[in-house]
Every structure is written in C-alpha cells, then in structure tokens.
Amino acid sequence: MSASPVETQKPAKITVKGLRKSFGANEVLKGIDVEIAEGEVVCVIGPSGSGKSTLLRCLNKLEEISAGHVVVDGFDVTDPKVDINEVRRHVGMVFQHFNLFPHMSVAENIMLAPVELKKATKVEARAQAMKLLDRVGLKEKADARPASLSGGQKQRVAIARALAMNPGIMLFDEATSALDPEMVGEVLQVIRDLATEGMTMVLVTHEMGFAKEIGDRVIFMDAGVVCESGRPDELFGNPQQERTKEFLSKVL
Amino acid sequence: MGMFLVFGGAGAAMAAPADNGVEGKTFVIGTDTTFAPFEFRENGELTGIDMDLVRAIAEAGGFKVEIRSLGFNAALQALTSNQVDGVIAGMSITDERKQVYDFSEPYFESGIQMAVAKNDDTIKGYEDLKGKTVVAKTGSEGEAYAKSIAGQYGFTVKSLDQSATMYESVKSGSAVAVFDDYPVLAYGVAQNNGLKTVTDKVPGGSYGFAVNKGKNTALLAAFNDGLAKLKADGDYQKILDKYLANPTAAQPTTFLDLLGKSFPALMSGLKNTLLVTIISFAVAMAIGLLAGFMKISHNIVLRGIATTFVNIFRGTPLLLWAFMFYFGLPQLTGQPINIWVAGVLTLSLNSGAYVAEIVRGGIQSVDPGQLEASRSLGLGYGKSMQKVVVPQAFKMMTPSLINQLIIMLKDSSLLLAIGFAELLYQGQQIYAANFRVTETLLIVGVIYFVAVMALTKLANYADRRFNK
Ligand SMILES: Nc1ncnc2c1ncn2[C@@H]1O[C@H](COP(=O)(O)OP(=O)(O)OP(=O)(O)O)[C@@H](O)[C@H]1O
Ligand SMILES: [Mg+2]
Numbered sequence: 001m002s003a004s005p006v007e008t009q010k011p012a013k014i015t016v017k018g019l020r021k022s023f024g025a026n027e028v029l030k031g032i033d034v035e036i037a038e039g040e041v042v043c044v045i046g047p048s049g050s051g052k053s054t055l056l057r058c059l060n061k062l063e064e065i066s067a068g069h070v071v072v073d074g075f076d077v078t079d080p081k082v083d084i085n086e087v088r089r090h091v092g093m094v095f096q097h098f099n100l101f102p103h104m105s106v107a108e109n110i111m112l113a114p115v116e117l118k119k120a121t122k123v124e125a126r127a128q129a130m131k132l133l134d135r136v137g138l139k140e141k142a143d144a145r146p147a148s149l150s151g152g153q154k155q156r157v158a159i160a161r162a163l164a165m166n167p168g169i170m171l172f173d174e175a176t177s178a179l180d181p182e183m184v185g186e187v188l189q190v191i192r193d194l195a196t197e198g199m200t201m202v203l204v205t206h207e208m209g210f211a212k213e214i215g216d217r218v219i220f221m222d223a224g225v226v227c228e229s230g231r232p233d234e235l236f237g238n239p240q241q242e243r244t245k246e247f248l249s250k251v252l
Numbered sequence: 253m254g255m256f257l258v259f260g261g262a263g264a265a266m267a268a269p270a271d272n273g274v275e276g277k278t279f280v281i282g283t284d285t286t287f288a289p290f291e292f293r294e295n296g297e298l299t300g301i302d303m304d305l306v307r308a309i310a311e312a313g314g315f316k317v318e319i320r321s322l323g324f325n326a327a328l329q330a331l332t333s334n335q336v337d338g339v340i341a342g343m344s345i346t347d348e349r350k351q352v353y354d355f356s357e358p359y360f361e362s363g364i365q366m367a368v369a370k371n372d373d374t375i376k377g378y379e380d381l382k383g384k385t386v387v388a389k390t391g392s393e394g395e396a397y398a399k400s401i402a403g404q405y406g407f408t409v410k411s412l413d414q415s416a417t418m419y420e421s422v423k424s425g426s427a428v429a430v431f432d433d434y435p436v437l438a439y440g441v442a443q444n445n446g447l448k449t450v451t452d453k454v455p456g457g458s459y460g461f462a463v464n465k466g467k468n469t470a471l472l473a474a475f476n477d478g479l480a481k482l483k484a485d486g487d488y489q490k491i492l493d494k495y496l497a498n499p500t501a502a503q504p505t506t507f508l509d510l511l512g513k514s515f516p517a518l519m520s521g522l523k524n525t526l527l528v529t530i531i532s533f534a535v536a537m538a539i540g541l542l543a544g545f546m547k548i549s550h551n552i553v554l555r556g557i558a559t560t561f562v563n564i565f566r567g568t569p570l571l572l573w574a575f576m577f578y579f580g581l582p583q584l585t586g587q588p589i590n591i592w593v594a595g596v597l598t599l600s601l602n603s604g605a606y607v608a609e610i611v612r613g614g615i616q617s618v619d620p621g622q623l624e625a626s627r628s629l630g631l632g633y634g635k636s637m638q639k640v641v642v643p644q645a646f647k648m649m650t651p652s653l654i655n656q657l658i659i660m661l662k663d664s665s666l667l668l669a670i671g672f673a674e675l676l677y678q679g680q681q682i683y684a685a686n687f688r689v690t691e692t693l694l695i696v697g698v699i700y701f702v703a704v705m706a707l708t709k710l711a712n713y714a715d716r717r718f719n720k
C-alpha cells in the first residue's frame with residue numbers, strides 16, 4: 001500500500017498491522033494493514049460479509065483480536081496489560097441500530113459515561129449533554145425517552161453520547177443504514193460537521209456519494225483483506241482492481 | 253384398677269424425688285397433629301389425654317415440656333434425629349419400635365375397632381368386606397390388624413395419614429370402613445363424625461411414651477415415676493374419664509361459629525405462611541441472582557456449578573428437601589435444626605433455581621448491542637451490567653418473578669409435612685378435631701385465594717411504580 005500524502009503529514013492516530021480475526025475456523029480478517037492519521041476521515045466500503053464491521057470492532061476491541069497489532073491513540077489494544085476501558089474512552093462508536101439505553105432519558109444516555117467514570121459531576125455532565133444535544137440539534141429532546149424519537153433523532157443522540165467522553169476518534173458502523181431515506185441527511189450533516197472540526201473518523205458506509213464527498217481516503221475491503229485503498233476520486237473514478245470495479249458497478 | 257387404689261395410700265405419701273435429673277429443665281415433646289382424644293386442639297390450645305398426662309407428669313416431676321405438634325410419622329422422625337426429646341402420640345409399644353426407642357411403662361391399654369358410615373347398613377362385620385377397600389392410619393396398629401385379616405376376608409387396605417381424612421374417605425364412599433384405635437373412634441363418633449362402630453374391640457397394644465434409644469433416660473424415669481404417682485392418687489383415672497367416660501357431645505355448630513372459632517388459628521397460620529414466603533423469596537432472589545449471573549459467566553467452572561444447582565433443585569420435589577433439611581440434615585450433623593431454617597432453606601433453594609433461570613433468561617433477552625454500547629463508552633463489565641443490562645432485564649423479569657412469588661406462597665403449604673404451622677396445617681388441625689373437613693378447607697382455600705390476589709395486586713403495583 002502506497003502512503004498517500006495525507007498519511008505522512010500528521011502522526012498516525014490508528015495503526016493496524018497484520019490484523020487477523022477468526023470466528024472459530026472461519027477467518028474473517030486475513031491480515032489487515034492500515035494506518036490512519038490524525039484528523040483523517042477514512043471510509044470503508046465493500047460487499048456484505050467482507051469484514052468491515054469486524055475490522056471496526058477490532059479497533060476498540062469489541063472483538064478479541066486473533067493476531068497482529070492494533071495501536072489506537074498510542075495504546076496497543078492487543079497488549080493484555082492495556083486497560084481497554086481507558087482506550088475506549090478515546091474512541092467513540094456509533095452503531096447501525098443506535099443502541100440507545102431505553103430506560104434512560106436522552107440526557108441520561110449522554111451523561112452515563114462521564115458520571116459513572118467520575119469525569120464530571122451530574123450538573124457538569126448535564127450541562128455538557130445539553131451542549132452536545134445543541135450540536136446535533138436536539139436540545140429540546142433532553143428529557144424525552146429514546147422510544148419517542150425518530151430514527152434520525154436517535155442516531156444523532158447516539159452520536160452525542162459517543163462524543164460525551166471527548167474522544168479523539170469516532171467509529172461509525174453503517175450509521176445511516178437503518179434510517180428512512182428522509183432522515184439520512186440530518187445524520188450525515190452531523191458527521192460532516194465532525195469532519196470539518198477535524199475529528200479522526202472511520203466510517204463503514206454504503207453511502208458511496210457521502211464517502212466520496214467526506215472521505216480523505218476510501219478503503220475497499222473484500223473477503224477479509226484490504227483490496228484497494230486510495231483517495232475517493234481515484235478509487236471511485238479509476239479503480240485498479242477487478243473486484244473493486246465489479247463492486248462499484250453494482251452499487252453506483 | 254383395684255391395684256392402683258390399694259397403692260393409693262402409699263402413693264400419696266410419696267414425695268417428689270430429689271434431684272431426679274430433670275428438675276427445672278425443659279424437654280421438647282413431639283406429638284401427633286391431631287389424634288383425638290389423645291391430642292387435639294380446642295380453641296387453639298393443644299389438649300387431650302396425652303397432653304394432660306404429660307403436663308401433669310411434668311408438673312409432678314418439676315420439669316417443663318414444650319409440645320411440638322408434628323404429626324405421627326414426623327414426630328417419630330424428629331425423635332430419631334433428636335429434634336425432640338420424647339414422643340407421646342397414642343403410640344403403641346411394639347417390638348419393632350423397641351429396637352429404636354425406649355418406652356415408658358404403658359399408660360393406656362388400647363384396642364382396634366372398625367367403623368363404617370352412619371347410614372351404611374350393608375357392612376356389619378368383617379365378612380361383608382369382601383372385595384372392598386378399607387382405610388387405616390399409616391404405621392398404626394389398626395393398619396397392622398387390618399392387613400393381618402385382609403387376606404382372610406378378601407379386602408384391600410389403603411393407608412392414610414390422619415384420622416379426619418380416613419373418616420372423610422369412609423363418608424365419601426371411597427372406602428367402606430376404617431380401622432382405628434377404639435378411643436379415637438369413640439371420641440369421633442361422639443363428635444358426630446358421621447360414623448358408627450360395628451365390631452367389638454380387638455384388644456390391642458398398650459400406648460407408651462418414647463425416647464430415643466439410650467437417650468434421655470432421666471426423662472423416661474421421670475415419666476414412669478410421675479405416671480405411677482398419678483395412677484396412685486387417682487388423677488390418672490380422672491384424665492381418662494374426662495375424655496372417654498363421657499365424651500362431650502358435640503353441639504352442631506353453624507358455619508359462622510366454625511369460622512369464628514377457627515379464625516384466630518387460621519390467621520396465625522396465614523401470618524407464618526406470609527412470613528416464610530417473604531423471607532424465602534428474599535433469599536431466593538439472592539441465590540437466583542448469583543446463580544443466574546454464574547450461568548451466563550464465561551467461567552466454565554462457575555457455569556457448571558450454577559447449572560448443577562439449578563438442575564438438582566428443579567429436578568427434585570420440594571417435599572423431599574423439606575424432609576431432607578428437617579430430618580436428614582440433623583442426623584448428618586448431629587445438630588437440631590430450627591423449623592424456620594429448614595422451611596426457608598427448602599423454599600428458597602427450590603425457588604432460587606427457578607429465579608436463576610428467570611435471571612439468566614432476562615439478561616439474555618436484553619439486546620447484546622446494549623452491553624456493547626455501554627462497553628464502547630469505556631464502562632467496565634460490572635458497571636455496564638449494573639447500569640444498563642440489569643435494569644432492562646429486571647423489567648422483563650418482573651412478571652416471571654411475581655409468578656414465582658405466588659408459586660412459592662402456595663408451595664409453602666407443603667411445609668405442613670414437617671409440622672410447620674402454616675395456613676393449611678392450621679386448617680388440618682382444626683378439621684382433625686371437629687371433623688368438618690369440607691367447610692374448613694373451603695375457608696382455608698378462600699384465605700389462600702385472597703392472600704394470592706392481594707400479593708399479586710401489590711406486586712403489580714410495585715412493578716408499575718418502579719418499572720415505568
Ligand atoms: N460474532 C460472530 N461470530 C461468528 N461469525 C461472525 C461474527 N461476527 C461476524 N461474523 C462473520 O464474519 C464475517 C464478516 O462479518 P462482518 O459483520 O464483519 O461483515 P461486514 O463486512 O460488516 O458485512 P455487512 O456489510 O453485512 O455488515 C461474516 O461472514 C460473518 O458471518
Ligand atoms: Mg457490518
């Protein structure tokens with residue numbers, strides 16, 4: 001993989017070396033090498049089952065790593081001595097199905113981590129939650145229950161929640177796939193704002209247009225390996241690999 | 253009797269023996285639940301020949317007795333396991349029993365009689381029993397006698413545990429006759445139990461007071477001394493006459509009378525039922541939460557332990573554990589066990605196994621994405637469980653837990669088998685003395701129903717309140 005200009009400008013925020021992951025006998029990641037610089041926005045695309053989600057989940061160790069190294073924000077997450085909870089506070093994650101806590105109000109969802117991890121008092125956490133909600137345009141929903149929100153609103157709350165610990169990295173796993181089309185835009189806008197602010201982000205997405213627009217780099221994964229990677233205009237405009245061409249012809 | 257009268261003068265001169273080894277002590281005496289006229293309840297108080305006798309003897313010997321009304325078999329098991337010091341329960345002295353217990357001098361000469369339903373004119377003697385079924389009390393002389401002639405006369409013997417239920421079987425026609433001790437039958441007939449005696453008394457064995465073999469010799473000696481003294485001064489005969497010579501003719505009472513008379517005893521039974529249920533449920537919740545979490549643990553040893561626990565207690569009857577804890581455990585440890593401890597252990601371990609499954613199911617029913625979301629925020633496993641998973645699981649578990657609580661309330665009635673004075677047990681005590689089985693059971697049933705309804709309402713209210 002040739003180093004792109006963006007990667008060399010800034011220090012690496014995420015380094016993945018020789019990452020392998022198996023579920024039983026099924027090897028899902030077959031040696032992944034990726035380096036992501038600070039402030040870089042990387043979109044991961046690829047066919048279903050190619051291992052995109054698994055790669056993302058290895059970055060904050062939601063999946064045990066079978067082999068290789070993953071260094072995130074200076075922490076080697078493959079080192080058993082590393083406090084994974086500490087690492088995860090530096091990495092926000094947004095899920096396809098939001099996974100909001102239904103028994104808490106919107107504000108409580110956001111306050112949970114700062115309060116429980118003793119990073120803020122309840123009052124401070126509440127104030128911060130209001131700021132985050134303001135950022136995603138949902139200030140008036142602070143005391144609502146997640147069940148009363150639309151899909152797009154839920155996902156914006158989920159993003160606010162992921163931002164509550166002031167992470168340096170955000171991971172998105174198909175954040176808009178479960179949304180009705182008319183709600184996709186509002187969520188993408190929030191992500192776009194984060195990109196503008198310089199957040200380091202890894203997005204697994206099926207929204208090719210969005211990947212093209214927002215990505216500093218696009219990674220095409222297939223069958224557990226990084227098949228091709230490059231600037232969006234290059235990868236979408238002039239794919240080098242047969243499999244990339246085939247995939248893009250199907251989805252574009 | 254003449255013999256005793258001759259003795260009379262000497263007996264009166266006898267002073268209470270000094271330092272008889274029992275003075276000032278308290279002995280726990282086991283007895284049958286109800287074996288009128290030897291032991292039964294009148295207005296909630298245990299009374300009867302055995303009771304009057306043992307109390308008079310205790311007074312004469314300067315010691316105290318604490319009576320435990322356990323049921324005949326349970327009293328003997330309690331004696332074997334040293335849960336009680338002695339048993340007086342209209343028990344015949346047999347060679348078999350002499351192998352395991354030491355008996356006092358006989359205090360009553362009994363005999364067996366057969367009774368049939370009052371309106372039954374077909375059964376007049378043993379010859380009429382051919383092809384029929386009779387009932388007798390489990391382990392009693394009446395049973396032994398009935399079995400000894402069953403082949404000769406061609407009838408079947410069915411064994412039951414209590415006089416009142418035996419009489420009910422005869423009245424309801426599921427058996428044609430009952431073999432029972434004559435004083436018991438005589439007393440029952442006098443109480444309008446709906447039966448009549450049709451055969452002559454077969455001289456039977458003698459009743460004795462029993463202690464465990466080789467144990468409590470001082471108590472046994474004191475019993476014999478006291479008995480001799482009571483016989484000598486005529487008090488013994490007075491006690492017998494009080495119950496046998498002229499049984500109090502039962503005044504037919506109304507349902508309201510029955511309700512009024514039995515209500516205090518039933519309420520104390522209800523109190524024990526509720527108390528043992530609530531304590532056991534709290535313990536079952538603790539056990540169930542622990543075992544439930546162990547079942548979903550990644551540690552194979554913890555999981556194995558929890559699974560074994562659940563399988564054992566779900567796979568065996570509750571009653572077995574009641575007997576095991578109350579009769580079995582003391583024989584293993586040599587330590588008597590409090591009946592509340594045995595009751596709570598039985599109910600809570602059994603229920604704990606079910607609660608464990610409810611907890612496991614509840615936790616596994618929470619979307620795994622919830623735990624992932626919490627973990628991805630940097631919260632540890634314990635915190636995530638506590639703040640995110642368990643509150644949601646608990647909401648889902650609540651209906652099942654309420655259900656389990658109600659099952660436990662009803663199951664607690666099984667503890668009557670070890671003599672725990674809960675609601676149904678109190679009901680048994682009442683109908684065993686007054687033979688009004690159906691009405692008493694009806695009252696007990698209504699009380700259970702009301703208690704279950706009230707508990708359900710309360711639990712549902714709490715559910716709405718805290719699990720909004
Ligand atoms: N927990 C698991 N246990 C076993 N196999 C798994 C598990 N999670 C994922 N897999 C398998 O790993 C492979 C890659 O899954 P992954 O979810 O990473 O794919 P993906 O690229 O995200 O697909 P999609 O676009 O459908 O989300 C699939 O074959 C999947 O069945
Ligand atoms: Mg996926």
